[in-house]
Amino acid sequence: MSLTFAPSSANSLPLYLVTPDGLDAIKARLTTTQSQWIEAHGFTGKSGEVCVLPDENGIAGAIAGLGNGAVRQRTRFALASVRSKLPEGVFHLETDLTGTALAEQALGWLLAGYVFDKYASATAPKARLVAPGGIDALRLETIAAGEALTRDLINTPASDMGPDELEAAARGVAEQFDAGVSVVKGEALLTENFPMIHAVGRASPRAPRLIEMTWGQSGPKLTLVGKGVCFDTGGLNIKPGASMGLMKKDMGGAATVLGLAQMIMALGLDVQLRVLIPAVENSISGESFRPQDILTSRKGLTVEINNTDAEGRLVLADALALADEGDADLIISMATLTGAARVAVGPDLAPFYATTPKDAAAVMAGAANAADPVWQMPFWEPYEKMIEPGIADLDNAPSGGFAGSITAALFLRRFVTQTPRYMHFDIYGWNPAAAPARPKGGVGQGARALLDALSDLLPL
Numbered sequence: 001m002s003l004t005f006a007p008s009s010a011n012s013l014p015l016y017l018v019t020p021d022g023l024d025a026i027k028a029r030l031t032t033t034q035s036q037w038i039e040a041h042g043f044t045g046k047s048g049e050v051c052v053l054p055d056e057n058g059i060a061g062a063i064a065g066l067g068n069g070a071v072r073q074r075t076r077f078a079l080a081s082v083r084s085k086l087p088e089g090v091f092h093l094e095t096d097l098t099g100t101a102l103a104e105q106a107l108g109w110l111l112a113g114y115v116f117d118k119y120a121s122a123t124a125p126k127a128r129l130v131a132p133g134g135i136d137a138l139r140l141e142t143i144a145a146g147e148a149l150t151r152d153l154i155n156t157p158a159s160d161m162g163p164d165e166l167e168a169a170a171r172g173v174a175e176q177f178d179a180g181v182s183v184v185k186g187e188a189l190l191t192e193n194f195p196m197i198h199a200v201g202r203a204s205p206r207a208p209r210l211i212e213m214t215w216g217q218s219g220p221k222l223t224l225v226g227k228g229v230c231f232d233t234g235g236l237n238i239k240p241g242a243s244m245g246l247m248k249k250d251m252g253g254a255a256t257v258l259g260l261a262q263m264i265m266a267l268g269l270d271v272q273l274r275v276l277i278p279a280v281e282n283s284i285s286g287e288s289f290r291p292q293d294i295l296t297s298r299k300g301l302t303v304e305i306n307n308t309d310a311e312g313r314l315v316l317a318d319a320l321a322l323a324d325e326g327d328a329d330l331i332i333s334m335a336t337l338t339g340a341a342r343v344a345v346g347p348d349l350a351p352f353y354a355t356t357p358k359d360a361a362a363v364m365a366g367a368a369n370a371a372d373p374v375w376q377m378p379f380w381e382p383y384e385k386m387i388e389p390g391i392a393d394l395d396n397a398p399s400g401g402f403a404g405s406i407t408a409a410l411f412l413r414r415f416v417t418q419t420p421r422y423m424h425f426d427i428y429g430w431n432p433a434a435a436p437a438r439p440k441g442g443v444g445q446g447a448r449a450l451l452d453a454l455s456d457l458l459p460l
Contacts, residue, residue: 002113003144005106005137006090006128014061015086015129017079017095017105020045020068031055038063047075048436050082062086076371077108080437084112088126095132103135104371110144111437116155142266143451147444149173150252150259154429154442158231158248162206163279166228166251170211170277173258177265179215179273193298194278194322196314201280203235203288208280210319213261219270220458223328225319226257227312227335228279235282235308236290249442250312252429253335254279260447264454271458276323278315282308294392297321299415304389307397312337313411314396320415330359330457331416334425334446340404341426344377350445351377352425353409359421359457366453367446374425374449379413380406387411 006012018026023045027035034053043051047067053060064082067075097105109129115122131137153161153169167183174181186207189198194210201208211228229250233239239247254277261275289295293305295314298321303314312335323331341351352374354360360376367374386407389395394414398407409424416422427445434440450457 002124002128003110003148004141005110005131008130009090012090012092012130013059014094015091016061016063017066017093017097018045018063019066022096026063034060047078048081050085052087059087059089062091075436077104077111077435077437079105080108080112083109083127084125086125086127090128090130092130093132098134100369102132103140106132106135106137107140107143107371108437110140111147114144114148114151114439116152116439116441118152118156139267142263143448145266146259146263146447149262150255150444150447151442153255153258154249154252156248158281161248161251162230162281163201163209163228164206166230166254166277166279167209167211170213170258170275173262173265174213174215176262177215179213179265182212183209185209194318196295196297196303196318197278197280199289199293199295200229200235200282200311200315203285204281204283206230206281208278208315210322211275211277211279213275214273215261215265216270216272219272220329221272221274221327222264222454222458223274223276223323223326223331224257224261225276225316225323225331225333226254227251227316227333227337228254228277229312229315230279230281232282232309232311233284235284235311236288237308238284239309246430249429250336251279252427252442253312253333253337253425255442256334256427256429256444256447257332259444260450263447263451269454271454274323274326274328276319278319280311280315282311297415299324299417301394301414302392303394303396304392305396306389306399310397310408313408316412317415320412324416324418328419330421330423331419332423332425332450333412334427336429337426338405338408340408342428344405345375347428347430347432349373349375350425350427351375351405352423352446353377353379353413354423355379355413356421359423362453362456363423363449365456366451367449370448370452372446372448372452374446377406377409377426379410383407384410387414
């Protein structure tokens with residue numbers, strides 16, 4: 001698996017990137033034989049098309065299609081789709097693309113090198129690319145490595161990715177960058193006042209825990225909180241089989257914040273980073289928490305349990321309460337939290353919530369720059385009454401089914417009262433079908449957008 005660029009080489013072959021409108025200009029630069037070869041193979045410059053160019057010694061290079069303007073608006077990472085179609089060798093780009101458009105294609109090339117081969121052999125593309133001029137190659141390689149970590153963690157089944165293994169993964173990342181790690185585990189969650197993390201995870205033989213990682217001695221303070229539900233049966237409100245099938249990905253928030261944390265540390269950003277991951281398995285036993293239970297959170301707020309399958313917001317709430325006790329400049333939570341978000345925006349978009357318009361605008365701009373689409377949703381104040389059951393301060397699963405992602409975000413915001421700037425991402429963390437640079441399976445969402453936006457979000 002190659003997620004790095006090839007060293008510059010005098011022997012690299014040209015890879016021409018063209019649109020249908022620009023094909024004639026490229027053909028004019030080639031030999032007559034090569035131009036005729038392109039025509040004979042029906043190459044038109046459509047997105048994903050590739051044609052290897054011959055010469056008397058074998059391969060002279062290749063030409064790849066980017067598609068026209070309308071198609072390019074609908075397809076990210078067009079170059080990534082041709083990497084596996086190219087023969088083994090080292091290529092360099094011949095293109096008029098610059099800036100973010102060029103960086104997108106270069107990053108897509110790197111991400112197309114990802115394969116998950118832990119349980120079965122998988123063939124990675126053999127073609128490599130010299131880093132195009134005008135891009136920050138190290139930054140893109142760092143992003144690709146962080147994304148690969150996120151994908152690996154999500155793709156690993158729960159049999160091999162429980163709370164123990166998620167803790168080990170966090171320790172592995174921390175060790176690379178000399179970050180500190182502390183863990184509150186099992187019954188210690190009660191003595192250390194993390195009652196809802198304990199309640200959700202106590203039914204599993206794999207002990208629940210809160211993982212904390214810290215890094216950096218100067219700069220603004222950023223706290224990332226990631227939902228680490230390593231498998232979600234739904235608890236006593238057990239999920240049907242079809243809904244349980246992808247629940248190994250329910251720790252996608254934790255996987256994404258670990259990938260983002262790795263990017264931040266590898267780039268050496270001047271920030272004081274704190275990562276909090278409540279890691280649990282929502283299982284079923286005589287120890288399971290029950291519908292109609294009322295739990296008292298770390299914050300002191302009481303929560304009526306109206307569905308044990310709305311457990312992610314419970315574990316996040318205790319972690320957010322801890323984050324809020326510090327003096328963070330910005331708190332961000334990421335979680336595979338609600339099916340309502342998927343119904344609203346589908347699997348590609350990551351809906352997010354922000355307490356300040358300026359932060360929301362920075363993330364939207366970062367998303368456009370990083371080809372990492374997100375969509376702003378509102379902390380809609382009139383819906384606050386929907387999460388107030390009367391018998392307790394909060395309801396973890398309001399009846400009626402309306403505005404599920406918004407009410408979940410409002411629930412979480414109740415636990416961030418001392419920190420004015422809070423953002424929440426309700427991600428999916430999964431590609432249901434393969435797409436350029438994104439094979440079917442686990443995927444990070446929102447991390448690249450946030451990384452791009454950090455210079456605006458924080459005074460780095």
